[in-house]
Amino acid sequence: MHRSTTRIPRALAAAAVPVILVTAGCSSGDDGGDSGKPGSAAPSTESSEPQVEPAKFAKLPDPCAALAKDSIKDLVPGAKSTAGKAGKSADTSQRSSCSWDGLDGYQWRWLDVSYQRYDSDPAVGSGADRAAEYYGKQVNAAEAAGGAKGMKTSAPSGVGQKAAAFTYETTEDKQDYRKQTVVSLQENVVVTVNYHGAGFQGTDQPKSADLLKDAEKATKEALAAVK
Template structure:
């Protein structure tokens, strides 16, 4: 009996050791997972970045046909006897982004010589881009480049530039002279911007066989008249950014209401009513 007691104590002591190790192991694993979870949460919060503001949508999503952007009557007045009254379209891989058209003609005035005129109109449209900026911003930058390029025309004489009021959102008129084919040409180039579209129009003229050189004033007036029509055609383009569907619905509802009111007034003032009968004029 005295021998078995110490032996039993040793067995119980050995049996207790694994239980303690398991408890310690569980405690250690739990603490490790907690640190990992805390680290992941902290890392996730630190890596999140605020979203970049979106750029303003482009106002115009299409361009007009350059060769029909200027009225036929204007073409007849500014380029008499044009070889192609419908104009000659310039090459373009995408007419919704870039397009141009030109006209030229020699008006024979008999013994008074001949008057030669040439006109060209070009459109460039810029889309809004998250990295490059809004279409209007990009168009403004190109507008400045085109003005600088025009003022630096090779061989230009007495080049002068000035703001052109009442044309698009901003416009610049550049006038200069050029000598070609032994004749003096008078030039007027107007560079204008409306929304995200840049319009450049050049108009020039010269007198042949003894005819007088066109006056700078007439050339300038012609260029300004033509580019105003070209810009108007851009603003009438179906691709212009119209109102939202919600606004369209509201507009339709308002028009329906207005129509209903008009119908009601019409019923009240029918031909049977004395007030509705017009008094004949003598």
């Protein structure tokens, strides 16, 4: 009898342990689950995604309509069509171009207007910053033009937020060409204008200063078309 009496309290004690553990678990769950109690942490509503300035320009103009018809006639005498030839592009809202060429007697001219636009993206930066980076690349490319002779650079004023102009000559198939490139930046858009001229059959070559003046005029007009 003495031995069986000893076992009963031990059995009761063992049975009581789970009850205590369950009670403690419920109490802990109630305290942690009540987000309304003082001292409880409220969920954060702040976004961890970095913010960037919205891009100013959301689209590009039709490059073949960016310059007035009278401007095309003046810049490219003898052009077969003032409508121009659109360049290929997978997305014309981001990148587009148009070119014209004409022969007036023995005077030849070629004009190309190219647009590049950037959107703002938190992952890669603002449209303006991305455009500024591309502007730098275009400037470097123009400065390193293949076969260029007598390269001269300048910084035209009143052409976008900033601009760089390049004047040089090339000789191709024994023919001399006078070439001008103007690269300009306006917010999240970069405009690049290439304007080439030549006098065939031994006629006088066009003056580089005149060609550059015309290239800057075309650039200003192309920039004005961006809205």
